[in-house]
């Protein structure tokens with residue numbers, strides 16, 4: 001072979017090898033950056049007096065590839081459901097600084113509540129959901145611990161709870177499940193096993 005051609009071939013081969021190696025390096029770097037991001041979805045409920053307990057308990061549920069739950073609940077939960085699923089993507093530093101907790105705020109029909117009050121109200125509704133529905137609206141209000149809420153929100157919360165009480169009385173099926181949130185329900189496989197054993 002002509003020595004000049006051999007040299008040209010050697011140079012071309014050298015650049016091809018160099019290019020391939022660099023490409024490999026770039027891929028490794030981008031994979032590392034990807035791995036450091038936490039990506040998933042969150043169910044965000046909507047506080048309204050006629051929401052079912054399924055919506056109440058599924059609010060804040062996070063799911064996706066890197067989470068214990070790979071799939072979210074089937075939405076809408078029911079005809080009153082106003083839940084949505086929002087995607088999120090955080091770096092590990094943001095997660096460390098509480099980013100996953102901060103997206104758990106719930107919108108709703110009650111205006112003028114601080115984030116803390118809104119969370120407290122959500123917890124109250126969950127607590128009420130785990131108790132049998134009392135006979136009277138007064139008893140329901142008593143159980144809610146209404147006095148513990150800021151005075152400026154109390155009237156609106158009282159009206160919300162009164163409407164909710166009426167709704168739960170008329171729609172006892174929406175009141176369940178109380179023990180387990182819907183997301184903890186048996187999987188299809190488990191269900192069919194239960195079905196067979198009955």
Ligand SMILES: [Zn+2]
Nearest residue numbers: 055077081083
């Ligand atoms: Zn829902």
